[in-house]
Amino acid sequence: xxxxxxxxxxxxxxxxxxxxxxxxxxxxxxxxxxxxxxxxxxxxxxxxxxxxxxxxxxxxxxxxxxxxxxxxxxxxxxxxxxxxxxxxxxxxxxxxxxxxxxx
Amino acid sequence: xxxxxxxxxxxxxxxxxxxxxxxxxxxxxxxxxxxxxxxxxxxxxxxxxxxxxxxxxxxxxxxxxxxxxxxxxxxxxxxxxxxxxxxxxxxxxxxxxxxxxxxxxxxxxxxxxxxxxxxxxxxxxxxxxxxxxxxxxxxxxxxxxxxxxxxxxxxxxxxxxxxxxxxxxx
Numbered sequence: 001x002x003x004x005x006x007x008x009x010x011x012x013x014x015x016x017x018x019x020x021x022x023x024x025x026x027x028x029x030x031x032x033x034x035x036x037x038x039x040x041x042x043x044x045x046x047x048x049x050x051x052x053x054x055x056x057x058x059x060x061x062x063x064x065x066x067x068x069x070x071x072x073x074x075x076x077x078x079x080x081x082x083x084x085x086x087x088x089x090x091x092x093x094x095x096x097x098x099x100x101x102x103x
Numbered sequence: 104x105x106x107x108x109x110x111x112x113x114x115x116x117x118x119x120x121x122x123x124x125x126x127x128x129x130x131x132x133x134x135x136x137x138x139x140x141x142x143x144x145x146x147x148x149x150x151x152x153x154x155x156x157x158x159x160x161x162x163x164x165x166x167x168x169x170x171x172x173x174x175x176x177x178x179x180x181x182x183x184x185x186x187x188x189x190x191x192x193x194x195x196x197x198x199x200x201x202x203x204x205x206x207x208x209x210x211x212x213x214x215x216x217x218x219x220x221x222x223x224x225x226x227x228x229x230x231x232x233x234x235x236x237x238x239x240x241x242x243x244x245x246x247x248x249x250x251x252x253x254x255x256x257x258x259x260x261x262x263x264x265x266x267x268x269x270x271x272x273x
Binding site: 002003008010023026029037044047051056059072076078080082085087093 | 108112115116119120122123128131132135138139142145146149150151153154157158161162165166169170172173174176177187188189190192194195196198199200202203206207210211214228229230234235238239243246250253254256257258260261262264265267
């Protein structure tokens, strides 16, 4: 098997696992974990294409992955802050019970 | 495909599966850390040292800790005894399996068009951290500044969102 194919398949599997987690779990934090897994799968794709692409010295895929890591960190911080705030107001992290926008 | 790749891929996928499937949320966070570590090792096996260590620092060092903090801060006395899944989890599973089937089919079908087909593993790209720094300060300086702004905004936003809003106790 082509090495790139292996990495792409692992990334696809990780993405699907993260998507399944984000769609099926009812705890808001677990949904965020699923989203993080999907972002990481995309990063793995970027790095794999950078490594096996024709011009690795151009660093395009690497830069994409680095910026993606930074954006994912910001997303995790704000998302978890929101979850903590919602828990303070509604005393739940169950997504099925978060059915109103009024504090 | 080398043995190292198979071991790392199995570790990563097992960690991800455990992170999604386990019942106890703290165990989920620990499994997530294992998945992040596997991904960092996969990055290292792809000769992306900088991205691998950035992954370790950012994800294992910061995001995993943040997730554990959030889980412990929001843990109720009542843990859901009945089910940890939302309504109609089967639809989500089917959607995820379908997407994996489509992605896998596309990857396997296009394998012939991928670069370096039939070639022995290409020589490691000769990229040092210095090159990455030069690129960040040269060609990618505008995205770097935007990311700096974004991180500052996210920091302030997260603090404000999570701040206690009791009267006089700010």
